[in-house]
Amino acid sequence: MLAKIHVTYKKGVLDTQGQAVHHALTDLGYNEVKQVTVGKYMEVHLKGLSEENAKDRVREMCEKLLANTVIESYRYTLSPTE
Amino acid sequence: MLAKIHVTYKKGVLDTQGQAVHHALTDLGYNEVKQVTVGKYMEVHLKGLSEENAKDRVREMCEKLLANTVIESYRYTLSPTE
Numbered sequence: 001m002l003a004k005i006h007v008t009y010k011k012g013v014l015d016t017q018g019q020a021v022h023h024a025l026t027d028l029g030y031n032e033v034k035q036v037t038v039g040k041y042m043e044v045h046l047k048g049l050s051e052e053n054a055k056d057r058v059r060e061m062c063e064k065l066l067a068n069t070v071i072e073s074y075r076y077t078l079s080p081t082e
Numbered sequence: 083m084l085a086k087i088h089v090t091y092k093k094g095v096l097d098t099q100g101q102a103v104h105h106a107l108t109d110l111g112y113n114e115v116k117q118v119t120v121g122k123y124m125e126v127h128l129k130g131l132s133e134e135n136a137k138d139r140v141r142e143m144c145e146k147l148l149a150n151t152v153i154e155s156y157r158y159t160l161s162p163t164e
Contacts, residue, residue, distance in 0.1 A: 041089075044107075046116065
């Protein structure tokens with residue numbers, strides 16, 4: 001299975017990296033940019049799990065390690081690879 | 083328009099962050115994990131552009147700032163927000 005995981009800041013959390021990118025784009029003349037948010041994208045390859053098991057395991061991984069759930073939210077999709 | 087941009091390492095480029103996450107997951111007992119890659123996910127909100135224009139402008143932004151095209155590749159989708 002392949003898990004595609006997106007981790008982004010929750011609403012209200014200051015996204016300094018996003019602000020920095022926004023400013024840089026404005027400096028380059030992209031005045032049409034109104035907001036930028038920056039998050040993480042991870043691909044996790046899993047072996048020997050059913051889709052049902054993988055769903056639970058990936059949720060656990062996100063809660064324990066991949067996301068800081070105090071300030072970040074996560075979402076993921078699973079697709080077969082084997 | 084909302085541009086959703088994924089920036090990931092090209093094949094053959096050492097992904098140290100991915101390796102670190104892989105090791106951490108293994109240490110936590112997730113032995114089913116075979117590979118991890120870590121990339122960036124950005125959302126860029128654009129105002130006053132047609133989809134055709136936005137496509138070109140976002141490609142430019144990626145080439146100039148958002149991705150280091152020597153070692154990273156990017157892909158993006160556009161969706162209406164207004």
